Amino acid sequence: xxxxxxxxxxxxxxxxxxxxxxxxxxxxxxxxxxxxxxxxxxxxxxxxxxxxxxxxxxxxxxxxxxxxxxxxxxxxxxxxxxxxxxxxxxxxxxxxxxxxxxxxxxxxxxxxxxxxxxxxxxxxxxxxxxxxxxxxxxxxxxxxxxxxxxxxxxxxxxxxxxxxxxxxxxxxxxxxxxxxxxxxxxxxxxxxxxxxxxxxxxxxxxxxxxxxxxxxxxxxxxxxxxxxxxxxxxxxxxxxxxxxxxxxxxxxxxxxxxxxxxxxxxxxxxxxxxxxxxxxxxxxxxxxxxxxxxxxxxxxxxxxxxxxxxxxxxxxxxxxxxxxxxxxxxxxxxxxxxxxxxxxxxxxxxxxxxxxxxxxxxxxxxxxxxxxxxxxxxxxxxxxxxxxxxxxxxxxxxxxxxxxxxxxxxxxxxxxxxxxxxxxxxxxxxxxxxxxxxxxxxxxxxxxxxxxxxxxxxxxxxxxxxxxxxxxxxxxxx
Amino acid sequence: xxxxxxxxxxxxxxxxxxxxxxxxxxxxxxxxxxxxxxxxxxxxxxxxxxxxxxxxxxxxxxxxxxxxxxxxxxxxxxxxxxxxxxxxxxxxxxxxxxxxxxxxxxxxxxxxxxxxxxxxxxxxxxxxxxxxxxxxxxxxxxxxxxxxxxxxxxxxxxxxxxxxxxxxxxxxxxxxxxxxxxxxxxxxxxxxxxxxxxxxxxxxxxxxxxxxxxxxxxxxxxxxxxxxxxxxxxxxxxxxxxxxxxxxxxxxxxxxxxxxxxxxxxxxxxxxxxxxxxxxxxxxxxxxxxxxxxxxxxxxxx
Numbered sequence: 158x159x160x161x162x163x164x165x166x167x168x169x170x171x172x173x174x175x176x177x178x179x180x181x182x183x184x185x186x187x188x189x190x191x192x193x194x195x196x197x198x199x200x201x202x203x204x205x206x207x208x209x210x211x212x213x214x215x216x217x218x219x220x221x222x223x224x225x226x227x228x229x230x231x232x233x234x235x236x237x238x239x240x241x242x243x244x245x246x247x248x249x250x251x252x253x254x255x256x257x258x259x260x261x262x263x264x265x266x267x268x269x270x271x272x273x274x275x276x277x278x279x280x281x282x283x284x285x286x287x288x289x290x291x292x293x294x295x296x297x298x299x300x301x302x303x304x305x306x307x308x309x310x311x312x313x314x315x316x317x318x319x320x321x322x323x324x325x326x327x328x329x330x331x332x333x334x335x336x337x338x339x340x341x342x343x344x345x346x347x348x349x350x351x352x353x354x355x356x357x358x359x360x361x362x363x364x365x366x367x368x369x370x371x372x373x374x375x376x377x378x379x380x381x382x383x384x385x386x387x388x389x390x391x392x393x394x395x396x397x398x399x400x401x402x403x404x405x406x407x408x409x410x411x412x413x414x415x416x417x418x419x420x421x422x423x424x425x426x427x428x429x430x431x432x433x434x435x436x437x438x439x440x441x442x443x444x445x446x447x448x449x450x451x452x453x454x455x456x457x458x459x460x461x462x463x464x465x466x467x468x469x470x471x472x473x474x475x476x477x478x479x480x481x482x483x484x485x486x487x488x489x490x491x492x493x494x495x496x497x498x499x500x501x502x503x504x505x506x507x508x509x510x511x512x513x514x515x516x517x518x519x520x521x522x523x524x525x526x527x528x529x530x531x532x533x534x535x536x537x538x539x540x541x542x543x544x545x546x547x548x549x550x551x552x553x554x555x556x557x558x559x560x561x562x563x564x565x566x567x568x569x570x571x572x573x574x575x576x577x578x579x580x581x582x583x584x585x586x587x588x589x590x591x592x593x594x595x596x597x598x599x600x601x602x603x604x605x606x607x608x609x610x611x612x613x614x615x616x617x618x619x620x621x622x623x624x625x626x627x628x629x630x631x632x633x634x635x
Numbered sequence: 636x637x638x639x640x641x642x643x644x645x646x647x648x649x650x651x652x653x654x655x656x657x658x659x660x661x662x663x664x665x666x667x668x669x670x671x672x673x674x675x676x677x678x679x680x681x682x683x684x685x686x687x688x689x690x691x692x693x694x695x696x697x698x699x700x701x702x703x704x705x706x707x708x709x710x711x712x713x714x715x716x717x718x719x720x721x722x723x724x725x726x727x728x729x730x731x732x733x734x735x736x737x738x739x740x741x742x743x744x745x746x747x748x749x750x751x752x753x754x755x756x757x758x759x760x761x762x763x764x765x766x767x768x769x770x771x772x773x774x775x776x777x778x779x780x781x782x783x784x785x786x787x788x789x790x791x792x793x794x795x796x797x798x799x800x801x802x803x804x805x806x807x808x809x810x811x812x813x814x815x816x817x818x819x820x821x822x823x824x825x826x827x828x829x830x831x832x833x834x835x836x837x838x839x840x841x842x843x844x845x846x847x848x849x850x851x852x853x854x855x856x857x858x859x860x861x862x863x864x865x866x867x868x869x870x871x872x873x874x875x876x877x878x879x880x881x882x883x884x885x886x887x888x889x890x891x892x893x894x895x896x897x898x899x900x901x902x903x904x905x906x907x908x909x910x911x912x913x914x915x916x917x918x919x920x921x922x923x924x925x926x927x928x929x930x931x932x933x934x935x936x937x
Binding site: 266594607 | 683770772
């Protein structure tokens with residue numbers, strides 16, 4: 158607190174008012190400062206560089222000596238893959254171009270002012286807790302249309318378009334109203350994680366049906382281990398993901414499509430309600446109340462200490478926990494179990510998507526350079542390099558050929574294969590941040606026993622309706 | 636009249652006024668202007684008039700935050716001042732008198748330093764510190780001890796009706812030291828003869844406190860109240876770092892600054908956030924004006 162001692166007599170009316178104003182300032186400085194440049198600079202004084210000559214080696218027509226600026230979110234995947242793999246690839250292709258590198262842990266803090274003043278960097282890894290709202294960026298025309306990139310010939314085989322070198326669904330995942338704006342680069346599989354060692358030592362097997370699952374939880378509890386848990390303090394979306402994944406299994410993938418499209422009553426669909434009720438019971442009987450106050454790393458650490466058996470997450474988990482995982486822990490993935498015998502999707506179905514978003518700023522100096530950078534990322538060398546550095550598979554189909562993944566990712570890749578066509582995804586959290594926040598809050602309320610399934614769906618539906626009516630929010634459809 | 640006096644005076648007035656206008660008044664005016672738009676932080680904003688304010692009226696989170704400021708405004712100054720007064724009294728006049736001079740309790744000098752410690756720490760550090768203290772499992776400072784004795788852990792930041800009070804406790808803990816020093820200074824300027832005379836008339840320590848110390852400290856108390864009131868309108872850093880899910884659970888600890896932050900930097904609704912900022916501005920002004928009115932009182936001469 159910046160309170161300075163002062164003689165009481167000096168406290169006259171003006172001082173108080175001034176101080177009152179100062180408190181107001183505390184709350185609004187960023188808004189005020191941003192405001193200072195908001196209304197004037199947004200047209201941008203940025204002159205875009207002219208294109209270069211198109212050639213076989215340069216199908217996008219990048220100006221060969223134009224600089225590009227790369228901003229990388231320095232989180233779970235670090236920044237090494239950019240400095241050691243992708244940037245050198247670009248340098249090799251265009252030796253005269255300068256590649257400026259910046260890494261940050263707070264993307265929006267660093268970049269928001271730059272977008273507002275019309276001077277954004279070419280290439281951005283928009284991720285992490287402080288990512289910029291993709292929906293707002295798209296609505297504002299800040300993102301470069303990636304159609305040109307997807308239609309360009311790939312680096313390794315000029316006869317093949319870039320779009321044919323990635324796993325199906327990649328382009329859709331980054332599309333807004335049918336137009337591709339974001340490159341999701343890392344193949345991500347969601348499920349429930351357990352220690353292969355713990356299960357083997359106790360003779361437990363992953364569950365497929367709900368009955369099996371409840372029996373498994375009961376057995377684990379009898380051993381004195383907390384059967385199931387997620388972190389309420391900052392990772393509640395790990396759990397709404399589980400609930401919605403199960404809802405999709407019960408009622409088919411249209412359940413999620415309705416939610417994404419803000420259809421009336423989408424959250425009140427029976428499948429969502431049933432799944433919520435089922436998991437609320439798990440929360441009440443097989444979890445620990447204290448987890449609501451813990452961060453994801455805390456609960457994950459407890460799993461590594463064999464104090465928690467099952468933990469829902471995506472397959473970045475293994476890499477994230479590498480430092481804290483004891484030898485022989487052996488991460489394994491189990492798809493979210495179905496609920497009833499009449500489920501529309503089989504037990505092997507799961508949510509998988511391309512994750513970790515990258516975009517090119519349409520209003521940067523050299524957007525073509527940004528597109529070319531992506532093309533290099535999507536080459537075999539780019540993908541392989543990434544996988545070798547961060548141990549995660551990319552969306553490039555040929556990128557992880559012959560690579561021996563650690564046990565967790567190997568198991569998630571096997572599960573993905575087993576799922577076959579029954580792979581789905583959902584988008585509302587990226588499209589409507591407010592809805593994501595509401596779903597997180599409601600999930601904590603549900604799982605820690607303050608509301609029931611009916612109140613849970615009621616509450617999120619209310620927020621979804623409000624967003625649907627809000628004309629200032631750009632809507633997306635799939 | 637000396638020649639060239641006015642240009643001199645104007646010249647000196649102009650620079651600070653210009654700075655003040657540029658860096659204080661102008662951003663304010665802009666915040667007001669942005670609050671009338673649907674600006675999302677990127678392209679040119681559109682004028683929407685009072686739309687954002689209308690929306691504020693049925694925003695549950697906003698009213699929850701306002702309500703919490705109400706609680707904070709009452710609880711924070713009352714508790715902090717009460718504790719600080721008690722400590723300051725003990726440190727300055729609570730002990731025996733020797734040679735006509737009032738003294739504090741034994742070790743007063745040491746305590747004075749200890750009480751001031753929290754004031755030296757940055758708010759963010761305090762918040763992180765209390766994360767450890769409040770942790771809901773055996774690795775928490777408080778719950779670790781409780782669980783050693785076989786007691787159930789207390790879910791400080793997780794129980795909706797306990798969370799806000801846990802945060803108020805941190806704010807009080809942090810603030811008390813400063814007010815102990817402030818009140819000590821005030822008490823030091825109260826002449827010892829008054830105490831002596833009162834004691835000779837047979838006054839107990841309690842009477843001394845309520846009849847002598849408190850009235851003569853009124854001005855200082857007024858300052859403390861205003862400062863703490865203003866602190867009650869902030870509380871952002873503590874809430875942002877310490878509370879579950881940023882103002883949670885389910886908004887049980889949220890404050891206006893937190894909602895402003897969320898709307899601006901998470902939802903990219905800068906226009907709406909500015910409207911909240913403007914609301915906060917008026918709330919703070921109202922508070923300051925009211926406090927001055929209500930605490931107006933003749934100061935006791937001595």
